[in-house]
Amino acid sequence: MTTAAMTKKGGIAPKDGMPSMLAYLTRVLKMPTIGAFWEELAGQARDQNWSHEEYLAALLQRQLADRESKGTTMRIRTAHFPAVKTLEDFNLDHLPSLRRDVLAHLATGAFVAKAENVILLGPPGLGKTHLAIGLGVKAAHAGYSVLFDTASNWIARLGAAHHAGRLEAELKKIRRYKLIIVDEVGYIPFDQDAANLFFQLVASRYELGSIMVTSNLPFGRWGETFSDDVVAAAMIDRLVHHAEVLTLTGDSYRTRQRRELLAKENRASNG
Known part of the structure; x- marks a missing residue:
């Protein structure tokens, strides 16, 4: 499925096709956390009257935090510590x-x-x-x-x-x-x-x-x-x-x- 097939004039997906559109885009852009949490955060944004910028920042922060967490986990694993001590x-x-x-x-x-x-x-x-x-x-x-x-x-x-x-x-x-x-x-x-x-x-x-x-x-x-x-x-x-x-x-x-x-x-x- 391509973005062209999922979009109307202007490049915006129809409302009922938005989940498929975002699933495709987040997969191609390798942002699985955004793909998993955009809907949950959208509901929170509506309830709390977030601006578009606040919603975007929240999504990107979630993606970044998840990526950093996974990166840290990988670095600790590949360090070959005999035991993880803090x-x-x-x-x-x-x-x-x-x-x-x-x-x-x-x-x-x-x-x-x-x-x-x-x-x-x-x-x-x-x-x-x-x-x-x-x-x-x-x-x-x-x-x-x-x-x-x-x-x-x-x-x-x-x-x-x-x-x-x-x-x-x-x-x-x-x-x-x-x-x-x-x-x-x-x-x-x-x-x-x-x-x-x-x-x-x-x-x-x-x-x-x-x-x-x-x-x-x-x-x-x-x-x-x-x-x-x-x-x-x-x-x-x-x-x-x-x-x-x-x-x-x-x-x-x-x-x-x-x-x-x-x-x-x-x-x-x-x-």
């Missing part, structure tokens, strides 16, 4: 060292737009991975593509590409993501070949795309992880040049939960 669910009370204003700024995603980095350092159990995922989710909501993985998995991915003779192609593919998250640097030591691959990942994104890194080790011990102090220093230099470095201190939430559980059991037994 900053709102994170208990900041046990991390007095974390500045709220810095976290709020990072949550805007402005650092991604500037191709800046974020480094989260601190002992295990402080919630670094939760914070990294939460910031990644915020970036996805802001419209940025995100890809998450552990340091060991990033090395495995690059190693496979290198052995297949397509490392440059893989690095180029990774550069399409505005933000990559490298979790758990320092938990597993890497040999020199792995360190060189990781350095190439960092170098390939320098001032071009954002990297977020979590590590249980201070920078001074990264040479132990990457088996080469020189490579580690060169890597750190590129990471921190345009970066927000957050050094976290506090009690492990797992240790704290265990302590609270034991205290609760003691109170119950003494009662």
Whole structure:
């Protein structure tokens, strides 16, 4: 069915053909939300005496909101987070060292737009991975593509590409993501070949795309992880040049939960 077949002189569909006309137009223009809600909003517009402009704006806002919501859902799905965690669910009370204003700024995603980095350092159990995922989710909501993985998995991915003779192609593919998250640097030591691959990942994104890194080790011990102090220093230099470095201190939430559980059991037994 064509628009010509559905219209009379002047290009306007007859009243009884309007639903078919709009169904066709919204399908061709790829605006399914308008196709689904124009009639409902038209009734609301008549009841509330909206102007034509107000009705049009309401339809377009509904379409845009739906499109952004679906886009965000897709970006979060393709980020491959191990679990979707939000900053709102994170208990900041046990991390007095974390500045709220810095976290709020990072949550805007402005650092991604500037191709800046974020480094989260601190002992295990402080919630670094939760914070990294939460910031990644915020970036996805802001419209940025995100890809998450552990340091060991990033090395495995690059190693496979290198052995297949397509490392440059893989690095180029990774550069399409505005933000990559490298979790758990320092938990597993890497040999020199792995360190060189990781350095190439960092170098390939320098001032071009954002990297977020979590590590249980201070920078001074990264040479132990990457088996080469020189490579580690060169890597750190590129990471921190345009970066927000957050050094976290506090009690492990797992240790704290265990302590609270034991205290609760003691109170119950003494009662």
